[in-house]
Amino acid sequence: MSIPVVSLVGAGPGDPDLLTVRALKRIEAADVVLADDLIDPRVLALVKGRLLRVGKRGGCISTDQHFIHALMIKEARAGHRVVRLKGGDPFVFGRGGEEVDALREAGLAVEVVSGLTSGIAGPAAVGIPVTDRRASPGVILVTGHPGEGRAEPDWAALARTGLTLVIYMGVARAADITAKLLGAGLKADLPAAIVSAAHTAQQRHAVTTLAGLPDCIAREGLKSPALLVIGEVAAHAALDAVQHCELNLG
Numbered sequence: 001m002s003i004p005v006v007s008l009v010g011a012g013p014g015d016p017d018l019l020t021v022r023a024l025k026r027i028e029a030a031d032v033v034l035a036d037d038l039i040d041p042r043v044l045a046l047v048k049g050r051l052l053r054v055g056k057r058g059g060c061i062s063t064d065q066h067f068i069h070a071l072m073i074k075e076a077r078a079g080h081r082v083v084r085l086k087g088g089d090p091f092v093f094g095r096g097g098e099e100v101d102a103l104r105e106a107g108l109a110v111e112v113v114s115g116l117t118s119g120i121a122g123p124a125a126v127g128i129p130v131t132d133r134r135a136s137p138g139v140i141l142v143t144g145h146p147g148e149g150r151a152e153p154d155w156a157a158l159a160r161t162g163l164t165l166v167i168y169m170g171v172a173r174a175a176d177i178t179a180k181l182l183g184a185g186l187k188a189d190l191p192a193a194i195v196s197a198a199h200t201a202q203q204r205h206a207v208t209t210l211a212g213l214p215d216c217i218a219r220e221g222l223k224s225p226a227l228l229v230i231g232e233v234a235a236h237a238a239l240d241a242v243q244h245c246e247l248n249l250g
């Protein structure tokens with residue numbers, strides 16, 4: 001008897017055209033798909049087997065991970081082809097690592113199907129090249145919400161790198177994060193962008209300055225899921241259909 005395989009599949013940021021070919025094959029072949037909340041309905045529509053919604057949102061309210069682990073293990077042991085469908089890339093802020101560990105401990109084989117992470121594809125959707133070499137030699141992907149009991153990123157240290165910051169799950173804590181970055185010496189007029197629901201039908205974005213970020217989010221009513229992009233590259237955001245808060249783009 002072959003060892004059952006569970007596939008952790010990255011669904012990308014939204015539009016099903018951004019699924020990898022392998023992701024599409026796994027989704028279509030699955031007997032059961034355990035999907036997170038953030039998965040675009042157009043991607044869910046590709047599921048032919050049983051669809052189980054197991055996410056719980058609000059940015060990052062803790063899902064009962066153990067329940068998800070147990071369900072995947074039960075389904076795989078029953079001989080079903082299991083796909084665990086996760087937004088973006090399964091290994092970028094998606095608890096994919098924890099799920100792989102749980103499955104391996106249960107003696108199951110696991111395959112990880114990488115997806116486009118929203119922190120790169122989201123800014124790109126609005127014309128922001130996160131590592132444009134004219135502006136920044138690198139990018140930091142960081143969470144604005146490390147989760148209960150977990151260490152806060154060292155914002156001052158991140159500010160000192162001078163690299164583009166792409167902050168996931170940062171909308172609710174934008175005021176606090178902005179204050180820390182300004183306190184660490186980042187310029188008040190450093191370009192900043194917010195990209196909400198990238199690659200979905202609800203996509204919106206705005207461009208502002210670091211100091212203007214919290215007000216801009218409130219004024220434009222930009223909501224989670226969203227990325228905050230902080231750094232000179234943010235000024236590259238597409239100027240058509242963009243909301244300008246306070247940035248003087250000349």
Ligand code: SAH
Pocket residue numbers: 013014038059086087088089090091092093094116117118119122167168169170195196197198199200224225226227
């Ligand atoms: N694994 C995912 C991230 C999961 S954490 C990935 O690789 O993209 C959830 C956070 O990702 C959200 O709070 C938001 O910050 C970001 N996010 C996910 N999908 C998004 C989208 N379509 N547009 C903007 N941000 C998104």
